[in-house]
Amino acid sequence: MDIYHLFFVVIFGSIGLGYFVYGARQSSPGFRLTGVALMIYPYFFDSAWTLLAIGLGLLFLPRFIDL
Known part of the structure; x- marks a missing residue:
């Protein structure tokens, strides 16, 4: 695990x-x-780039999908 992760x-x-x-x-x-x-998804991924991509996608999810 590196510092970026x-x-x-x-x-x-x-x-x-x-x-x-x-x-x-x-x-x-x-x-x-x-x-x-x-809060949960970082437990399943090891790559810092994957964490960044999924995290940014989840940040904008409530703006586009209204439940």
Whole structure:
């Protein structure tokens, strides 16, 4: 595990926590589910580039899909 992997795990995990809290307060299941996904997905991927690509995709997901 390199420093970039650890950096992306911390950044996307904390953003995921923010999405989850926002979704819980606004009763938005899209933000809540995206927040959970952002906190969990780093456990399944080892590449820093993969973490970055999936993380950025998940960050913009609630903007395009309204649940």
